[in-house]
Amino acid sequence: MGELLLRLAYSAPGFLLAVIVHEYSHGLMAKRFGDTTAERAGRLTFNPVSHVDPMGTVVFPAICLMLGGAVFGWARPVPIVPRNFKDVKKGIFWVSFAGPLSNFILGFLSAFFLVLLGKFGAIEGMGEQFAAMLQFSIFINFILGGFNLIPIPPLDGSRMVSTFLKGEALRKYESFAQYTPFIFLGVIALSMVGIHTFGYLLMPFMWVANQLPIYISYLIG
Numbered sequence: 001m002g003e004l005l006l007r008l009a010y011s012a013p014g015f016l017l018a019v020i021v022h023e024y025s026h027g028l029m030a031k032r033f034g035d036t037t038a039e040r041a042g043r044l045t046f047n048p049v050s051h052v053d054p055m056g057t058v059v060f061p062a063i064c065l066m067l068g069g070a071v072f073g074w075a076r077p078v079p080i081v082p083r084n085f086k087d088v089k090k091g092i093f094w095v096s097f098a099g100p101l102s103n104f105i106l107g108f109l110s111a112f113f114l115v116l117l118g119k120f121g122a123i124e125g126m127g128e129q130f131a132a133m134l135q136f137s138i139f140i141n142f143i144l145g146g147f148n149l150i151p152i153p154p155l156d157g158s159r160m161v162s163t164f165l166k167g168e169a170l171r172k173y174e175s176f177a178q179y180t181p182f183i184f185l186g187v188i189a190l191s192m193v194g195i196h197t198f199g200y201l202l203m204p205f206m207w208v209a210n211q212l213p214i215y216i217s218y219l220i221g
Helices: 002-032 054-066 088-119 126-148 156-162 167-192 197-201 203-220
Strands: none
Touching: 002 054, 002 088, 002 126, 088 126, 088 156, 088 203, 126 203, 156 167, 167 197, 197 203
């Protein structure tokens, strides 16, 4: 139980910040393109209460933690009405990309502060705990950003891809959404027998998360 609570303490701050910033960025970009739905719904805020999804922010991450995995999940999606965009296709693309992009930026900042912590010799005592939080923040932000770029509905990547399609190709791609639950169930089943499909897809992002502090440390000397 003690180890479980320790892992929760290290991972919860980074996880919550990652999913909140992700959704906030969707809403902020939507506002830039003319849709104020998220703002009017009170979702352009960093208050966790406004973004918590009972299953995605509490139950699913808790299950991941108890099963020995990394904390993972999602926040409540911000409401967006694409028809309000000044340029619908461009708006959909950038509003969708804003979430993953914000996670990559947050991951980079976490790596930067982790390196600074080490440069000033502050990774000891309470600094050690803070360093562990930053390390998890790097990991969760790059994994969350990479995961959402997978072009499977309803992930952000699928909406980005849809902006390049039209006519019958778009209709067929959108109809693919009905198979999404079965795809995720299949991936979970494969994971249980040791075939980590999403793990293979996310390897480049995990590599960046691991290497980024090293490169930043090299660059700042």
